[in-house]
Amino acid sequence: MDKDIAKIRTEFPILKTKVNDEVLIYFDNAASSQMPLSVSRKIFDFDQNYRANVHRGLHTLGMQATNRYEKARHHVRNFINAQKDCEVIFTSGCTDSLNLVANSYGEVNIHAGDEIVVSIMEHHSNLLCWQQLAQRKHAKLRFIELDQDQKLDLADAKKKISPKTKIVAITHVSNVLGGINPLKELAKLAHQNNAIIVADGAQAVGHFEVDVQDLDVDFYAFSGHKMFGPNGIGVLYGKRSLLEKMPPYRLGGEMIENVTRTQASWADLPQKFEAGTPNISGAIGLDAAIDFIEDIGLKKMHTHDIEMRRYLLDQLKKIADLKIYGPKNDTGAISLVSFNLSGIHPHDVASALDLEGIEVRAGHHCAQPLMQELGVESTLRASLAIYNTTQEIDKFIQALTQIKEFFENGIR
Numbered sequence: 001m002d003k004d005i006a007k008i009r010t011e012f013p014i015l016k017t018k019v020n021d022e023v024l025i026y027f028d029n030a031a032s033s034q035m036p037l038s039v040s041r042k043i044f045d046f047d048q049n050y051r052a053n054v055h056r057g058l059h060t061l062g063m064q065a066t067n068r069y070e071k072a073r074h075h076v077r078n079f080i081n082a083q084k085d086c087e088v089i090f091t092s093g094c095t096d097s098l099n100l101v102a103n104s105y106g107e108v109n110i111h112a113g114d115e116i117v118v119s120i121m122e123h124h125s126n127l128l129c130w131q132q133l134a135q136r137k138h139a140k141l142r143f144i145e146l147d148q149d150q151k152l153d154l155a156d157a158k159k160k161i162s163p164k165t166k167i168v169a170i171t172h173v174s175n176v177l178g179g180i181n182p183l184k185e186l187a188k189l190a191h192q193n194n195a196i197i198v199a200d201g202a203q204a205v206g207h208f209e210v211d212v213q214d215l216d217v218d219f220y221a222f223s224g225h226k227m228f229g230p231n232g233i234g235v236l237y238g239k240r241s242l243l244e245k246m247p248p249y250r251l252g253g254e255m256i257e258n259v260t261r262t263q264a265s266w267a268d269l270p271q272k273f274e275a276g277t278p279n280i281s282g283a284i285g286l287d288a289a290i291d292f293i294e295d296i297g298l299k300k301m302h303t304h305d306i307e308m309r310r311y312l313l314d315q316l317k318k319i320a321d322l323k324i325y326g327p328k329n330d331t332g333a334i335s336l337v338s339f340n341l342s343g344i345h346p347h348d349v350a351s352a353l354d355l356e357g358i359e360v361r362a363g364h365h366c367a368q369p370l371m372q373e374l375g376v377e378s379t380l381r382a383s384l385a386i387y388n389t390t391q392e393i394d395k396f397i398q399a400l401t402q403i404k405e406f407f408e409n410g411i412r
């Protein structure tokens with residue numbers, strides 16, 4: 001095992017625990033990655049040493065908590081290269097961020113006859129809010145399809161994005177197929193047609209460099225728990241010029257400037273979009289998660305991703321009657337592979353793998369229209385992170401081969 005990876009693994013005590021008497025092999029990182037000790041320690045430190053509310057109390061703890069919360073925002077800004085701190089809105093997660101855009105920007109800017117363009121590979125979190133918005137506003141929802149290699153079909157995107165399009169909402173990386181979508185080209189296409197682009201970065205951030213200015217996206221959403229951070233914290237990046245014109249999505253708390261019996265005016269960015277007590281420890285944990293990623297470096301993260309994907313694909317391809325979904329090559333994708341074993345239900349395979357201490361996800365992955373397109377109800381999915389190794393992939397392949405044998409011939 002690579003010395004650096006061995007060292008990284010020591011930051012994750014969970015990787016030494018046993019599941020069903022076997023050392024855990026955690027291949028469900030696309031659902032939630034594990035959290036390093038450094039992140040847990042920062043959260044513990046807040047809760048035990050300076051826990052207080054933010055932007056309210058003038059006392060020492062309140063100011064300390066506020067400073068650390070705003071420091072986290074500044075760190076996120078640098079991490080994704082936003083122009084201003086106020087373009088970083090803390091939310092409860094990627095789903096919340098996307099709902100914010102649909103219910104605030106969408107509510108004001110979408111009218112009857114307008115078109116919203118999504119892709120067929122969207123997670124429900126980047127589909128349902130647009131589907132409902134389109135229904136409310138009598139707008140049309142259009143889908144960019146897959147190409148031959150089950151990547152996003154850019155030629156189809158050029159047909160679907162037109163002067164009628166007002167919003168393009170696209171995932172940066174599919175949580176089922178693993179392919180990295182050409183976001184920069186899509187942003188250009190959207191802007192050439194005077195539309196805005198909203199990107200779902202849930203499976204991208206932490207895997208490779210994301211520069212919102214270079215991509216020229218108008219909004220970019222992601223979650224802390226998929227990038228070694230805590231649950232319940234997420235980010236919505238938005239261009240300041242757009243956020244400033246948008247109405248608040250949730251009301252209450254410190255998101256106001258002034259309130260009378262009958263009227264209210266709103267605070268400046270970013271507070272306008274952070275109603276109620278925010279997830280302070282979550283933001284502090286996210287700050288620490290970014291430290292963790294930056295200490296390793298996004299280049300290394302990406303290289304490891306490519307190596308793991310290559311090895312995983314090579315090994316999976318050796319198993320007969322195993323169908324892989326998504327791009328079959330190792331570049332332009334993250335270390336996430338969906339597949340099915342012919343004639344064996346994915347849930348049965350996942351349960352059998354769990355008995356061997358191997359955690360993968362089986363199901364529709366909250367992407368049912370994509371499942372319909374692929375002609376299946378569910379798939380198995382192995383999604384790897386920086387702490388996963390080729391040795392773990394070998395054990396996984398060995399277990400998978402034995403499970404297949406068992407279901408086919410009753411032999412183990």
Ligand code: C6P
Pocket residue numbers: 030031032093094095096123125126171173174175200202203223361365366
């Ligand atoms: N996908 C998976 O196992 P939240 O739950 O808000 O943190 O993230 C939602 C979300 C949005 N977009 C994409 C592309 C995602 O993959 C997810 C979460 C998990 O694939 C849970 S369904």
